[in-house]
Amino acid sequence: MNARQEGTQAGMVYVLLIALLAASVGSLFLHLGPWQPVILLVIAAVQASLIVLYFMQVRSSTPLIWLLSAGGFLWLAILLLLVLSDYVSRSWVW
Amino acid sequence: MNARAILYEQFSDLEQQRESSLAGIWAFIASEIMFFGGLFLAFTVYRLNYTQAFNEASQHLNLVLATLNTAVLLTSALTMALAAASNKMGWKYSTLLLLMVTTLLGALFLAIKGIEYIEDWHKGLFPGSAFAWTGSDPGHVQLFFVLYFLMTGFHALHLMIGMGLILVMLLLTWKGWINSRHFMPLDVTSIYWHFVDLVWIFLFPLLYLLGAKI
Numbered sequence: 001m002n003a004r005q006e007g008t009q010a011g012m013v014y015v016l017l018i019a020l021l022a023a024s025v026g027s028l029f030l031h032l033g034p035w036q037p038v039i040l041l042v043i044a045a046v047q048a049s050l051i052v053l054y055f056m057q058v059r060s061s062t063p064l065i066w067l068l069s070a071g072g073f074l075w076l077a078i079l080l081l082l083v084l085s086d087y088v089s090r091s092w093v094w
Numbered sequence: 095m096n097a098r099a100i101l102y103e104q105f106s107d108l109e110q111q112r113e114s115s116l117a118g119i120w121a122f123i124a125s126e127i128m129f130f131g132g133l134f135l136a137f138t139v140y141r142l143n144y145t146q147a148f149n150e151a152s153q154h155l156n157l158v159l160a161t162l163n164t165a166v167l168l169t170s171a172l173t174m175a176l177a178a179a180s181n182k183m184g185w186k187y188s189t190l191l192l193l194m195v196t197t198l199l200g201a202l203f204l205a206i207k208g209i210e211y212i213e214d215w216h217k218g219l220f221p222g223s224a225f226a227w228t229g230s231d232p233g234h235v236q237l238f239f240v241l242y243f244l245m246t247g248f249h250a251l252h253l254m255i256g257m258g259l260i261l262v263m264l265l266l267t268w269k270g271w272i273n274s275r276h277f278m279p280l281d282v283t284s285i286y287w288h289f290v291d292l293v294w295i296f297l298f299p300l301l302y303l304l305g306a307k308i
Contacts, residue, residue: 003182010175017168024299025161028308040299047295055175055288057116057281062109065116072124076131080138087139 013054115278147234152305160302170199178284184274193264200257
């Protein structure tokens with residue numbers, strides 16, 4: 001992909017990012033109750049993926065860069081998952 | 095991949111040269127993810143335990159300014175990506191202009207954040223001896239604001255470092271040391287800038303939107 005296409009693509013990603021920002025703030029007006037956090041985090045995750053894949057050039061990179069970039073998020077996922085599995089399940093009574 | 099790029103002698107080809115720069119910045123970003131990850135984890139755990147207090151605390155933040163700031167930061171991400179692309183096209187002056195706009199948008203973000211901080215201070219939301227909360231559960235509300243100021247403060251610090259890096263890139267591009275044949279330093283700076291953006295993408299919903307009452 002040449003630099004000109006890269007520029008056009010950045011413009012399209014930007015439009016999507018702003019639309020998603022509007023969607024996340026707009027979702028507050030729908031009063032989604034327990035679904036609100038889920039919607040907000042899904043939108044944030046989509047925005048983050050767009051930034052990582054296009055702005056941070058991971059999509060056009062080699063498998064090694066895919067692995068390295070995914071690695072950081074994988075360790076974060078382990079941290080969150082293990083700690084939260086403790087805190088969330090503490091009140092469970094069997 | 096730019097075919098006109100200069101290949102330095104320690105690399106066997108352009109792809110390997112690019113890959114080693116990207117591997118370097120991603121190893122650094124992985125450590126940054128863990129740094130912010132700890133703060134995000136602390137926030138999540140406390141929010142699960144003290145949901146009521148955290149929601150009430152969140153409603154005292156300025157949602158309008160924060161939404162505006164998110165848009166400012168996303169726009170700076172666009173101008174940064176365009177600067178990197180423009181440099182590869184060999185358009186020196188548009189690259190310089192885009193880098194300048196990116197720095198100014200970063201400064202605008204900090205200015206708006208500063209206005210917010212001043213507002214928070216006057217509302218007595220800053221933790222410590224100036225903390226003045228008349229509602230219920232002041233202890234856990236204060237905990238929210240400790241995390242709020244730590245997380246947004248560290249984000250602002252990263253943003254300032256990013257602005258410093260962009261100013262260096264601006265100088266190097268001006269001098270002609272960065273150009274369409276030697277562009278990886280600018281690309282790596284751009285990736286760091288986008289990481290700072292990434293942190294805010296998660297800070298914004300967690301701090302401002304989750305507890306918002308509309």
